[in-house]
Amino acid sequence: MPLQDTTHLTPAHLAKRWSVTAGHLANQRSAGIGPAYLKLGGRILYRLVDIEAYEERALVTGVSA
Template sequence: MAGRPTPRITAMQPEPLPNLPPRYLRTPEAAKFLGLSGRTLEKHRTFGTGPAYRKIGGRVVYRLEDLQHWAEAGARTSTSDPGLGAATTRRPGRPAVFARR
């Protein structure tokens, strides 16, 4: 509309309802938040290598805090850094294969 100034956002907006419990994300939203495909997140869940999740009414949901914690567990400072966590795509019980056949 002509004549109405466009509001400027100069600071982060406060959370709309800070007294509510943490927001839960479904698999597609959680995957997007992590920069993964939904299928990759499902595989992590199947292999037990992914972030903590909950089942509410038969639906899988992730807490934002759990997604952030899992991503931080994968933090490394170099390619030789073993890190402290296990944000990995390797299946448990299957050793990595590096030798050529």
């Protein structure tokens, strides 16, 4: 997938999407958890395709008794 065709989110945009703080996302990156991200010239970006895959893996569809 060419980079120009990929939608990217900044930490601020992802924080708003998930109703968390940008600091929470920074803590996840520091701990090596959370979604994949790009670090380009000191700038952090998340590819939307990676965010959607991460959300899909976190989806809980039911609770066993």
